[in-house]
Amino acid sequence: MPDESATLALGAALWPQLPVTGCVYLSGDLGAGKTTLVRGLLRAAGHDGAVRSPTYTLIEPYELVGRQVFHLDLYRLGDPEELEFIGLRELLGQGLLLVEWPAQGRGVLPAPDWTIDLAADGQGRQATLAIQ
Template sequence: MTSVKVYLDNEQDTVDLGKRLAAVISPPLMLNLSGELGAGKTTLSRGLIQALGHKGAVKSPTYALVEPYEFDGIDLYHFDLYRLSDPEELEFMGIRDYFTQRSICIVEWPDRGHGLLPQADISLQINYVGERREVEISSGSDKGSQLLSKLK
């Protein structure tokens, strides 16, 4: 699979990367976002979700675990698994029902759901590098590889 690195200087760059992703993705799709607290996972999600047409605020679904959004022909689910204490909790919430042919699933802290989440099409690892962020975007499927080639 392929990967690419992107460097972000500020919050607007992070939002813009979300917008660039929104321009190339389509369902079904699973997108994983990993990185330390405050690295920009929710900010990137906000850029993506608003670029798809959401007009309101995009909040982190830290307490609810999932925040749904509906667009024309797309069900987008934004997960934040940070507070998940046991991956089995995902079974109780019916996690598999979210992954459909119409869905785009954005998962923050995917490692917390290890073993119960499908393979991501695209994974983003956001790391602090001084004042900047380094984002390694990698594909986990053929579809992910195709999307990465469009993103470059």
């Protein structure tokens, strides 16, 4: 993907295919475009407000028409058990979890339904998608 608009377009294209409930792991280095991809997904779902990385809040909920999305950024998570304290179990089955830095939640997060890996390459970004 050559630029940010292509990452947004990928999110828009993927949105109709995502499960209503479940878990999507978003992996990639800092600046790889994970939050930009989430912005593309949410815009395709009709969300016209701001989409920020929940780096400090850990979870950002979005109420959409007919479904809920929970955007998680686990980059600053000290211990996967912290997910229990912030109410992860209550979110399961309530909507779609979009999880940045899923390795930080290993052992506590549910298994992913989808995994999207973003990586910088010489021409922009590359996305690799796996559906479990």
